[in-house]
Amino acid sequence: MVELRWIKMSLFLILGLQFTAVTGQTSLYITVRDGDEVTLSCENVMNGQDKCDSTTWLFVGSGSTTAVELIKLGQIGENAEAKSDRLSVTANCSLVMKKVTVEDVGRYTCRQFKSGQQQGQDSQVYLSVVTMTEHKNTDEVTLNCSVSTYEQCEQTVKWVYEGNYWDVNTQHMKESQSSCFATVMFTTSPLAETSKYYELFKCNVTDKKNGKVQLFAFSPQSSGE
Template structure:
């Protein structure tokens, strides 16, 4: 009796070759919007990822703003020019040569989604999104106890940012018995007795913010908001 042994191909070889392509396709299909995180008062430039080549002075470009509550949609720029009736934003906005949108003196009202749309002959042919988040810092003093807050205000309802306080580059909880910290989704607080720290010591406190999607880590040196900037528990509660 003759027995013929057939060579059995390893199916895992083809899976190992096919899987990376699937993962790359999935990542491309689920490409996340660009995201920027800046603190109140900063300037930010939001890039347009889908600019049509050859246009003169961004003639095919339109910028749209959608606020964090998805309740308001505002046209900010058309034909590369800032629209004058873009509420209080118009005097702080400009469009660059490559059709990016510049926002000066960022406020909490700027938190939201920014769409860069491309039009030809009145027909929209592409769209790209940028999400803008804002860092706010507040200080509260009761008797001799001082509490510093660092919060992230975002466009999305869910929060992917982690926030914590650092003192001289290290976690506050390490080797700092005089400080107590607490943190939750998108915010962190640190408390201490004012008599233990001078203003110079406070300047060594930094808020570390990590974007859970991109992995980008940013450090913000503590400085309270000026009297002209919005502050209060109502904003802090929005980020929790």
């Protein structure tokens, strides 16, 4: 009987350790606008490093399965030269990326090494990017807002006018929505006649997983610059 209890206890401990190993990996989800700067936090960073010489950052882009070493033991990776002028590492080994583009959408993994051996679980950050564009056609203006994601879209997108959601039947203004994409069009109204109408619009992005809401202000620079 004592032996049976010992076996059950051992199984419980083994299963508990397996569960900890699986759930030990941390994952963060970040959404930023194209052109912005973003800091990706490394949640598993080891203490006592010299200029993050134990830290490696890996990147897998949307639709890809190949990992690229952006940072290798604190230094810019050989295959990251195209992004080298936009990348840097902070004192706590977070990854900083300037002028984010849609091509930066993907999964970022912070991995720790000691004497060539990986230490602990990975820390992952999933980066999504918001893009806004503007199209004019005589007295008609169309604003688009879309979110590019690494995995299946888990965000809802909606345009906000002066801080409030409007009725899609409002005169001179129409809106359409689909997964991770929203469009608003307005015509023959005072809005279309002023160069500052964009100050009245914001793109509302809500993450379904954690309920986080972000408002991105529209500006003329979002139309391709």
